[in-house]
Amino acid sequence: MRVVLGALWMIATTLMAAPAPLHFSVSDSWAMPMVHLEGGIPTQGILYDVMVSLATQVGRPAQFQVLARARLANAMSHGEIDVRCYVAQAWLYDVPGDYTWSVPLMVQRTVLISTEPEPIQVDRLLPQAVGTVLNYRYPLLDPLFADGRLSRDDARSEEQVLQKLVAGRYAYALSNEWILDRFNQQLPIARRLHNVAVIEEQHLGCIVRNDPSVPVQQILRTLLRMKQSGEIDAIIQLYTGQTAPSVSPDR
Structure with a gap:
């Protein structure tokens, strides 16, 4: 009996620690x-x-919640997410007040893509x-979608947009420039897609939940x-082969 109790105590102590x-x-x-x-x-990626x-340097195990884009705001409002990365302030109009922004960590270019190489002005x-991604916001194009000059053809992922x-x-279609470059590597040269216009350039960072159980300031300092x-730039270069566009960490 003592052996059983001792084992249970050791398990409980380990879990508490x-x-x-x-x-x-x-x-x-x-x-x-x-x-x-x-x-x-x-399993991999930037x-x-x-x-x-980040989790390793903070001394916490990382746990991932894979969610549809439309469910992220609800998960955040219920405190189910501690850290959400790859976000721009222009994209989030419904962020709960109990989250804090990190410094900008990377620059993303959203580009207009075509099967033809000729550059074009969107207007x-x-x-x-x-081609667009379901529930993605494109702030600079929203007026064109709203007045009917352009319409959205949504797919569930950026890769599906390019496949269509x-x-x-x-x-x-619209896509992240890095995803376009990666997708093109899978295509014969004659069939590769072309970046015909840069739509917007966003400085992206992370938001961290303000809660006593979350080491907010340690996370923010670690990201900085x-x-x-x-x-972070080395990770980007590892996957893209490109030098990351410059972004000041104190922007």
């Missing part, structure tokens, strides 16, 4: 090089590496459907150190 995990959100619409999902679990490194596009463009479902040391 184990640090609580950091809960990270992962959008199921992300694609490589941002994140690769295998069986619904993130954001995966950043989040795992000169004829009325037509454009290749299949001829529409003439133009990861940016200043060049760690």
Whole structure:
């Protein structure tokens, strides 16, 4: 009996001593090089590496919640997410007040893509459907969608948007520039897609839940150190082969 009680005490002590995990959100619409999902679990990618490194340096295990984009705001409001990365303030109009922004960590360019190489000005596009990601916001194009000059043709992920463009479902689509570059590597040169216009350039960071159970300031300091040391830029270069666009960490 004493042996059993002793074993139970040791298990309870171990569980009490184990640090609580950091809960990270992962959008199921992300694609490589941002994140690769295998069986619904993130296994590699820029954001995966950043989040795992952050959790390791803070001394917490990383736990990932893979959610549809439309469910992220609700999960945040219920305190189910401690850290949400790869966000811009222009994208989030419904962020709960109990989250704090990190410094900008990376620059993302949203580009207009076509099967044809000729550059184009977006305001000169004829009325037509454009490939977009379900529940994604495109602040600079929202007025064109609102007045009907352009319409959205939504897919669940950025990779699906590009697949539909290749299949001829529409003439133009919107995507992250890094995802476009990665997608093109899978195509024969003659069939590769073309960046025909830069739509917007966003400075992206993370938001951290303000709660006594979350080491908010340690997380924010660690993200700042990861940016200043060049760690985040090195992760981006590992997956893209490109030097990350410059972004000041104290912007």
